[in-house]
Amino acid sequence: MNINISARTSRLNGDITITGSKSETNRLLLLQALYPQLTIANISNSDDALVMQKGLKSSASEIDIHHAGTAMRFLTAYFATQPGRNIRLTGSRRMTERPIGILVEALRELGADISYENEEGYPPLLIQGKRLQGNKVTIPADVSSQYISALLLIAPSLPEGLMLELKGKITSVPYIKMTLSLLDRIGVPYEFKGNLIRVQPKTTVEKQTLVVESDWSSASYFYSIAALSESASISLSSYRKDSLQGDSVLSEIYRHFGVETSFKGDGLHLSRSADAAVTDYMELDLSNAPDIAQTIAVTCFGLGIGCRLTGLHTLKIKETDRLEALKAELSKFGAQIEVTDKELMLQPSGNIQNGVSVATYNDHRMAMAFAPLALKVPLSIQDAGVVSKSYPDFWNDLEVLGFTVEKI
The missing domain is CATH 3.65.10.10 (Enolpyruvate transferase domain)
Incomplete structure (x- = not known):
C-alpha cells in the first residue's frame, strides 16, 4: 500500500x-514463557510482538520471525534453553543478512547446541534445546543491546544464574537497564557494577500482573x-x-x-x-x-x-x-x-x-x-x-x- x-x-x-512498548512487551513475553504465573497487560499490538507471541507458543519445528530482529535474538536464547526442542529459526531475506554470531557464540559458551544452516554467523539457525550448565560469558560491550538482553532474560532460568562481562564501552545502556529492571520487578536479584552483570538463579516467581508502558x-x-x-x-x-x-x-x-x-x-x-x-x-x-x-x-x-x-x-x-x-x-x-x-x-x-x-x-x-x-x-x-x-x-x-x- x-x-x-x-x-x-x-x-x-x-x-x-x-499501545504498549514493543521493547518491554517482548522482554516480558520471554519472561512469561519461563515463568507462566506472570500476566501481562497493555501488550503491544505490533507485528514484532505478535511474532514473538506466536513463536513462543508454537510447537512447530520451524519458526519464521519475518523481519522481527528482537524476536530472532530473544527466541534464539529461549529455545537454546528448552530441552527436547529442535528448532529451525529463520526470517526474511534481510534477516538472513543480519549478524547473530556474537549471541550464538555466547550461548555456545554456556553449553548451547546451535549451528548455522547456511552462512556462518547468520540465520537460519538450527537449535537443539538443552539444559545449559554454564554460568559465565564475555561479549563485546558495544554490540546490539538485544544480544545482551537475550542473555540476561534467560539468566535466572540457568542453574547457577549468569555472570556476564561486557568488554569495552557499553552502548544502549538504557535498554540493558530496562531488562534488569523487569527482572527486578519479578523478584530476580542482580548486580550491575562497572562492566560486570551478575544475575542470580530463580526457579519460581510470585503470581503477578505486569503493565507495559x-x-x-x-x-x-x-x-x-x-x-x-x-x-x-x-x-x-x-x-x-x-x-x-x-x-x-x-x-x-x-x-x-x-x-x-x-x-x-x-x-x-x-x-x-x-x-x-x-x-x-x-x-x-x-x-x-x-x-x-x-x-x-x-x-x-x-x-x-x-x-x-x-x-x-x-x-x-x-x-x-x-x-x-x-x-x-x-x-x-x-x-x-x-x-x-x-x-x-x-x-x-x-x-x-x-x-x-x-x-x-x-x-x-x-x-x-x-x-x-x-x-x-x-x-x-x-x-x-x-x-x-x-x-x-x-x-x-x-x-x-x-x-x-x-x-x-
Whole structure:
C-alpha cells in the first residue's frame, strides 16, 4: 500500500492512545514463557510482538520471525534453553543478512547446541534445546543491546544464574537497564557494577500482573509533528515520567525544537506555541537511543537546521542500513547530508522539495519518521503498511490530528 499524505492544518490538537512498548512487551513475553504465573497487560499490538507471541507458543519445528530482529535474538536464547526442542529459526531475506554470531557464540559458551544452516554467523539457525550448565560469558560491550538482553532474560532460568562481562564501552545502556529492571520487578536479584552483570538463579516467581508502558519510540513521531507544526497540543497515553525506556530522552531533546512535555496521570502532553524558540544547530550522541535518530534527522531538516548525530553504529544492521536509507531519502527532498558507518551530518537548508515519494526499505521507522514532513509539503510514502511492525494504528492516528492520508 502506497499513500499520499498532507496536512489540513498546521495547528494540531488531539488525544492519542499508543499501545504498549514493543521493547518491554517482548522482554516480558520471554519472561512469561519461563515463568507462566506472570500476566501481562497493555501488550503491544505490533507485528514484532505478535511474532514473538506466536513463536513462543508454537510447537512447530520451524519458526519464521519475518523481519522481527528482537524476536530472532530473544527466541534464539529461549529455545537454546528448552530441552527436547529442535528448532529451525529463520526470517526474511534481510534477516538472513543480519549478524547473530556474537549471541550464538555466547550461548555456545554456556553449553548451547546451535549451528548455522547456511552462512556462518547468520540465520537460519538450527537449535537443539538443552539444559545449559554454564554460568559465565564475555561479549563485546558495544554490540546490539538485544544480544545482551537475550542473555540476561534467560539468566535466572540457568542453574547457577549468569555472570556476564561486557568488554569495552557499553552502548544502549538504557535498554540493558530496562531488562534488569523487569527482572527486578519479578523478584530476580542482580548486580550491575562497572562492566560486570551478575544475575542470580530463580526457579519460581510470585503470581503477578505486569503493565507495559506505551512505546516511547512511537511517541517520537508526535514529538516531530509538534516540532514541525505552527502550534500543537497533543496528549499521549500511557506514559511514565520515570520510564525505563531509553527513548524517553525525547522530552529533553525536543525542548530544543520548541516542544514542551508535561506529565499528568498516566499520560504525557506535548505543546508548542507559535512563537516557540528553536535551536539553530543540534549535536547529539544517540548511542543510548539510536531508534530515534531517523525522527530527529527529519525534524532537523524540516526545521531547516543542521545537526550532527553520533553513536549510530547499530543502525547499519537494522531492518535496512538506516544511515544510507536516510541519506538517500532526505536527499530527494533537497537535503545536504553525509553519513559514515556511525554518524550523520546534515547541513542547514531552507528549501524542501515538493511531492517526493519516500522509499521505506521494509523499515517501519522510515515510513513514520518522514510522515511529519507532510506539515511542510505534500509527500508520498511507499509500502506504508510497513508501520504494522511496531505501530499498526499510525496512519489512523495521524488522521485524528488533522492529516489527510489517501491510498494510491
